[in-house]
Amino acid sequence: MTSNNHSNDRSAQQDARAWAAFTGCSYQAALRQIQDPLAQGVLGKRISARQLIRTLHEHPVIGGMIGDPEDGFILGEGGFYSENGWSFDGKNDFIELALIADTLRMFSPLATGEKPEVGSYSLKHTVEAFLSETPASYVSNGRLIWAAAVLDLPLEESGHGGPNLLIGIPENEHDYLFKMSRRGQVRPKAHHYRPPGYEHLSSALDRCAAGEPAGERWTRPSPPAEEPAPFHDWLIAQAGRNEPIGDFAADYAEGIRTSAHRIARTADELVFLLTEIHHSPEAYDAAREAIGEWLGTMDPSPGIRTVQISSDHQEVQGYGAGSGNVERFEYLCPCGDGIIVEEHDNIPGFREHSHFIKCGKCRDEWRLIKGRPVYDWALEPVF
Numbered sequence: 001m002t003s004n005n006h007s008n009d010r011s012a013q014q015d016a017r018a019w020a021a022f023t024g025c026s027y028q029a030a031l032r033q034i035q036d037p038l039a040q041g042v043l044g045k046r047i048s049a050r051q052l053i054r055t056l057h058e059h060p061v062i063g064g065m066i067g068d069p070e071d072g073f074i075l076g077e078g079g080f081y082s083e084n085g086w087s088f089d090g091k092n093d094f095i096e097l098a099l100i101a102d103t104l105r106m107f108s109p110l111a112t113g114e115k116p117e118v119g120s121y122s123l124k125h126t127v128e129a130f131l132s133e134t135p136a137s138y139v140s141n142g143r144l145i146w147a148a149a150v151l152d153l154p155l156e157e158s159g160h161g162g163p164n165l166l167i168g169i170p171e172n173e174h175d176y177l178f179k180m181s182r183r184g185q186v187r188p189k190a191h192h193y194r195p196p197g198y199e200h201l202s203s204a205l206d207r208c209a210a211g212e213p214a215g216e217r218w219t220r221p222s223p224p225a226e227e228p229a230p231f232h233d234w235l236i237a238q239a240g241r242n243e244p245i246g247d248f249a250a251d252y253a254e255g256i257r258t259s260a261h262r263i264a265r266t267a268d269e270l271v272f273l274l275t276e277i278h279h280s281p282e283a284y285d286a287a288r289e290a291i292g293e294w295l296g297t298m299d300p301s302p303g304i305r306t307v308q309i310s311s312d313h314q315e316v317q318g319y320g321a322g323s324g325n326v327e328r329f330e331y332l333c334p335c336g337d338g339i340i341v342e343e344h345d346n347i348p349g350f351r352e353h354s355h356f357i358k359c360g361k362c363r364d365e366w367r368l369i370k371g372r373p374v375y376d377w378a379l380e381p382v383f
């Protein structure tokens with residue numbers, strides 16, 4: 001046995017003694033919970049029972065007693081200053097708290113200066129839905145707050161009084177988990193607000209449920225460098241305008257907020273996005289107008305490119321001057337119902353480069369920008 005294992009064991013035994021004394025269960029029952037595979041920490045190290053107990057005594061927001069020591073802790077099963085104290089079953093309490101803590105670890109930390117906005121009562125329902133196949137299929141408001149406190153997440157009183165606190169996790173990431181986990185919700189179609197630890201924890205819990213080891217512990221990735229999204233930023237900024245572009249921009253912003261669709265970093269990406277999601281003809285027209293306006297902010301206009309769907313290359317016999325080839329590329333048209341064709345005849349004595357829009361609707365609404373090489377075509381809206 002290595003010294004590391006040895007100190008882990010000693011730490012687990014000390015934890016078990018403290019947990020048994022605090023919750024009134026036997027030492028064996030406490031040790032069994034502390035050594036349970038689900039309590040070892042998937043997204044971070046195993047939480048400590050002694051740290052949990054210390055948190056109830058000392059945490060700056062939720063720590064301490066209501067009044068006299070016999071009155072009980074400020075935090076109880078029902079939440080902040082709730083009437084009911086703690087009721088431990090002696091079987092799964094520690095495992096539950098460990099699972100709740102792991103679930104809360106999946107979220108990104110709040111940015112500096114960001115205020116906690118997610119209510120503990122709403123969050124506890126989301127966490128128990130996510131953990132529905134585990135021993136934490138019921139999560140009390142108090143235990144949710146307790147696990148958040150032991151992780152040092154920001155906690156604030158809601159301003160309405162009552163037993164609920166505001167917990168410092170990103171609201172849009174909570175919304176994503178809410179939609180992924182709670183019954184009757186439309187599942188998110190885009191993943192820009194997926195909590196960073198979501199997939200790792202989900203698959204580890206699946207493995208545990210199948211009787212397999214949880215697997216490697218997660219290391220929190222450094223936040224991805226923000227990709228520039230000039231068109232997205234411009235479009236979001238149009239949301240206040242009281243005309244079709246403004247309405248379209250507001251709908252787009254709402255779709256991003258609710259994870260109904262992904263971010264369009266460029267105008268090209270918006271055109272492709274619209275071929276994938278349900279939208280009204282009016283929305284399409286407003287999007288085309290918005291793209292026209294956006295392209296007009298640049299001189300010369302870069303136009304838009306669409307997605308390539310096929311490429312074909314054929315060697316052909318020449319006309320006495322050697323052989324050559326014919327290339328044909330097809331791209332989706334902006335509306336998505338037709339194509340744009342780009343052809344190159346690279347045959348000595350017969351060279352031709354051509355392109356055209358093979359879609360009646362798009363031929364009326366878009367044109368290939370003049371003066372650009374055929375290989376480098378781009379479209380702009382026609383008004």
Ligand SMILES: [Zn+2]
Pocket residue numbers: 333334335336337338339359360361362363
């Ligand atoms: Zn079309």
